[in-house]
Amino acid sequence: MKTARASKSKQVSHSYLITFGIVIAFYIIIQIMSGRGVLTSSLEGQLIPMCAYAIMAVSLNLTVGILGELSLGHAGFMSVGAFAGVLVYMNMSSGIPSWCAMFFAILAGALAAGIFGLLVGIPVLRLSGDYLAIVTLAFGEIIKNLLNAMYLGADSSGLHVSFKDAASMHLSANGKVLINGALGITGIRKSSTFTLGIILLIITLAVILNFIHSRAGRAVMSIRDNEIAAQSIGIDATKYKLMAFILSAVFAGIAGVLYALNYSALVATKFNYNTSIQVLVFVVLGGMGNITGSVIAAAVLTVLPEVLRVANNYRMLIYSIVLIAMMIINQGPGMIAWRKRFVAKVKANHSDGKEVE
């Protein structure tokens, strides 16, 4: 009885350590490389987006791999988080220490995305089937178009919103335009750092991995595997679906804040359908339900187009070959069997060593 329990908890902590180890090792390697000036500036510019996309992929994996529902509008939550976070950041940064403003920006981004996750989730997650895919697809487009057409300004009398142009907000002389329609938010002080990105990624990993290996996470996976059986043993399917979906949206919002504060301007069209699909590609290639896989796939596939710039015309050709290769390595039945054998071998060696002790 004891051995079964011990080996279970050991398994869990092992997979945690490997994931965190990879992230921290990666951080150290990048720090050394950038210290020696080995990294090109274009590559260095990809480091923060890489962290943001890794957080996106991990959070989407919670919806797609753990909850088993398809979301095609994850960029919508990233967008909501980005705009909310940047607005808070820009209106706080005077007088308050930067890290403090950053903290509140991330909090605001998380909160805003979480609220939208709740609003989208409540009607849709009561149903079972592919409805979530359709609704999130629409949500992503609606958010993009709304933010793209929105003018937001503030003056002494409060906030003003218009969907026509900046002038029709009738701001007083001391007022300022916060969101300028299709031009979005400009004049953002770039404040995201690679270190912050890695910290946020580690927090995301810790929260989501802990969630998956807890009572609530198990309930979510039971709904994925068999909703009828889950209900028959007293699990409230709607509650746990919502919980996982909102958690997923919250981290997409955090990724949005991290991403947006890396540029001086923020436009809504960045978070379009292509971004949602790109993140979904990271999740599928990394393996659905495989959190470590999501991080690696996101990191590799974000940097790859930059690295391949040397290859000019062959860039997209090589990119697609890498996609196919990753698919075969991750999902091919032969490779899965080989991996299983390898893991079993390592485990056997490990337990032998233990017995000798």
Next chain:
Amino acid sequence: MSLLEVSNLGIWFGGLEAVSDFNLKVETGHLYGLIGPNGAGKTTVFNMLTGMYKPNKGSIALDGVNITGKNPEYISKAGIARTFQNIRLFNGLSVLDNVKLGLHNRIVYGMMTGILRTPPYVSKEREMDAKALEILKIFELDPMANLMASQLPYGQQRKLEIARALATNPKLLLLDEPAAGMNPNETEELMKTVKNVRDRFGIAILLIEHDMKFVMGLCEDITVLDYGKIIAHGDPSSVKHDPRVITAYLGGE
């Protein structure tokens, strides 16, 4: 007062009356059988008892509490657990996790406790592991605790489903064709297990089964359904010789 009292239960799908005027009384600590030809409405009765279908007529009371038309989660908490005709396990999860999910409403801690790994997380998870292994032991599944549920052979999957249902601490356990697809040896073994479960947990068990040896050897009280109606009810020997039952199964003029 009986543990379960079902009176005049009826449901229809469009114009089809799937079950009508179904009556049943179940006492704690006894084994009941529900038999009948294919399509007689046996599983439909189970689905109404567990809240998966809402009956159009009649009432269900468990321990004096009216549970008619309540949702499956409520009924599970009230004390009815079930297995399914076509096995419904959580295939992507370990054998141990399947049983721990049965404990979901018995050992409780919140989402934040799980995320932050505060001390209650450790103690509650330990409690869950111990309890789940204890239940797995009854079914001799404890050596397989860390295997995926889908890796188990068929007969053990059926047992795991019963173990998961028992983990919810039911007053009444519904088994839908537990011996389906089993060979005579496995069936024999399952009979012992079911008896053992009844004695050990002191609960009532109601089962649907086509294997007559299994039903006659196990159940003390048998209800026979045909075309959604009760055609016979009583102890095994009286049911076996009832002319209406023989007609329903073998046909007659």
